[in-house]
Amino acid sequence: MSLASVIRSEEMLLLPTYDRHKILFEKGRGVYLWDSRGTRYLDFLSGIGVNALGHAHPAIQATLKRQAGRLIHVSNLFFHEYQAELAKRLSVISGLDRAFFCNSGTEAWEGALKLARIYARTRNTNGHKPKWRILALDNSFHGRTFGSLATTGQAKYRDPFVPLMPGVGFVRFNDVDDLKHQFDAGVCAICLETIQGEGGICPVSPEFLQLARKLTESNDALLILDEIQCGLGRTARYFAYQHYGVRPDIVTIAKPLAAGLPLGAILTTNRVAASMHPGMHGTTFGGGPLACAVAIEFLRELNKLLDHIGEVGAYFRAQLEWLKAKHRCIREVRGMGLMIAMELDSSDQAKAVVSILLKKRILINRTHETVLRFLPPYIIQEKHVDEVIRALDSALTSDATKQQRMLPAIHAHKRKHKESQ
Ligand SMILES: *Cc1c(COP(=O)(O)O)cnc(C)c1O
Numbered sequence: 510m511s512l513a514s515v516i517r518s519e520e521m522l523l524l525p526t527y528d529r530h531k532i533l534f535e536k537g538r539g540v541y542l543w544d545s546r547g548t549r550y551l552d553f554l555s556g557i558g559v560n561a562l563g564h565a566h567p568a569i570q571a572t573l574k575r576q577a578g579r580l581i582h583v584s585n586l587f588f589h590e591y592q593a594e595l596a597k598r599l600s601v602i603s604g605l606d607r608a609f610f611c612n613s614g615t616e617a618w619e620g621a622l623k624l625a626r627i628y629a630r631t632r633n634t635n636g637h638k639p640k641w642r643i644l645a646l647d648n649s650f651h652g653r654t655f656g657s658l659a660t661t662g663q664a665k666y667r668d669p670f671v672p673l674m675p676g677v678g679f680v681r682f683n684d685v686d687d688l689k690h691q692f693d694a695g696v697c698a699i700c701l702e703t704i705q706g707e708g709g710i711c712p713v714s715p716e717f718l719q720l721a722r723k724l725t726e727s728n729d730a731l732l733i734l735d736e737i738q739c740g741l742g743r744t745a746r747y748f749a750y751q752h753y754g755v756r757p758d759i760v761t762i763a764k765p766l767a768a769g770l771p772l773g774a775i776l777t778t779n780r781v782a783a784s785m786h787p788g789m790h791g792t793t794f795g796g797g798p799l800a801c802a803v804a805i806e807f808l809r810e811l812n813k814l815l816d817h818i819g820e821v822g823a824y825f826r827a828q829l830e831w832l833k834a835k836h837r838c839i840r841e842v843r844g845m846g847l848m849i850a851m852e853l854d855s856s857d858q859a860k861a862v863v864s865i866l867l868k869k870r871i872l873i874n875r876t877h878e879t880v881l882r883f884l885p886p887y888i889i890q891e892k893h894v895d896e897v898i899r900a901l902d903s904a905l906t907s908d909a910t911k912q913q914r915m916l917p918a919i920h921a922h923k924r925k926h927k928e929s930q
Contacts, residue, residue: 512545530867537564540889542872550870553885553897557874558706558738558848561765561811563886568806569768576802583798585791591801598808602747604756605776610796614737614763615652617773620790621700621759622656624781625731629697631784632729640697640730642676644688648877650707651700651735660700663708683714692724698731698759699724703749706738709877710843710850715753722755731758731781737773738848741765742811742887745819745846752845768807772800814887822846824891825883828898836905840879849883850876851901865904871897 510518512533533545540563542550555561562569583589596608611617622643629640645651645660652658658667659674667673678696681687682705692699699721705711725732734757739749741762750757758781763773773795826842829851833839840852853859856878863875876882881901885893 532867539563539565540886540893548870550872551893551896552872553883553889553893554872554874555765555884555886556769558743558764558884560769561742561887562768562807563888566768566810568810569803572803572806573799576799579798581797581799582794584793585796589798589801591798591805592796595796595801595804595808598805599762599774599776602808603760603776605760606779607777607782609775609777609790610801611773611775611792612771612795613652613773614735614761615654615657616792616795617737617761617763617775618651618660618735619654619656620775621733621735621761622660622698623790624759624775624777624785625698625700625733627789628731628781628784638694640695642678642696644678644680644691644696644699646701646705646713647679647682648705648708648711649702649735650705651702652737682708682711683717685717685720688717688720688724692728694728696725696728696730698733700733700735702735702737702739703753704739704744704845704848706848706882707876709852709880710848710882712749712843712845713753718750718753718755722757725758733757733759733761735761737761737763738884739845742815742818743846743848743884745815745822747811747815749845766807767800767804770800770803772796772804811887818846818887821889821891821894822849825849825885825894828894829901832898832901832905835902838905844883847883847885847887847889851881851883853879853881855879862901862904865907866897866900869900869904871900873897 512531515533516531534542535545536543540552542552542564544550580589592610599608600606609620611620625643626641633640643660645662647662649660649662651660656674658670659677661667662679678691680691701713701721703713722732734750736748740760741747744752746752748760758778760776761773762776766772766774826849829842829849833842838854838858840854842851844850859875859879859881862881863873866873874882
């Protein structure tokens, strides 16, 4: 099928939820993707942080082939050999005790919220003030289902679907006074992304995270960290919270966990897990043998890549800082490891840069209007970074993006002109 006929069919047959780039991808290998016309693209987005080992990784392919020929699904009514082994590996790298496996990020987050509620209910046996409120952060993103939406602090995702789950308060990002002000004995959990992803790659401050830990610990509430985007090696440690020296009660992971197959997980402590009982939570597909076997392979490969992620990430950051010194339109470069953002002055300009890079056969994306987001596969090398930096340098110099920057000024001028007429 050609790109044009796929577009025509999708327009008639799918819910209109996506505004896709007009490219039909057919295959990938390593850091590259090829479209239906045989054009090669450098992938600096990795399917929004999912293809962390790049495309068609030999070890992942071998595991997939072997396991697909043995057993794909049994449901959670029976045992298979991989859930416990994967849970063991995740426990070793996270410092948490137990896991629950599901199919996506939002599903992990929903489960984490349920766990917080049931933990609070189980602890409250002597009639204290009921503890069920949740504190989340402004500008956060936790997924598209109702519980996740209810804790997502961005109006554009929430507003079309109100009313949402009640009992959620939003704290200003990294504002310790606001956190102190809003926290009380009725709060069962503080939940946040260690580094906000959709919100523009914004790391939580150490002071804020430490305060969240202190408040929850001293009130028998839980600290829940969403590491769906920033976890599993993205920041050059297994988990982003490991940069902060804080141990959370619950962590959610997903995106890269099974190298492209849908798999998410909740990780938690023995103390919290004790409040769950058979029948309270579950899933048909979650934690199947195929996805779990692949995830075990992913973690094996990740172990060899952590140092590399730190090194190539630092190189990338340094190159972006060099660009920042050169181009006044770059407001800030931030992030950790290979989760990096470059914030520009205007959203039109950021949009223009993404489309210029696409014409240069490089995939990145824009988030939070003005932020260029880089989530490359962990296997990139300095030469790939150099290619992206050269493309950005020329895009930021080009007339097209300059024009985009001028536009608001021109509009303003026109408006004034009209008004004065
Ligand atoms: C992507 C993402 C989610 C949602 O994951 P899905 O698999 O799309 O449901 C939740 N939280 C964060 C931080 C994410 O980046």
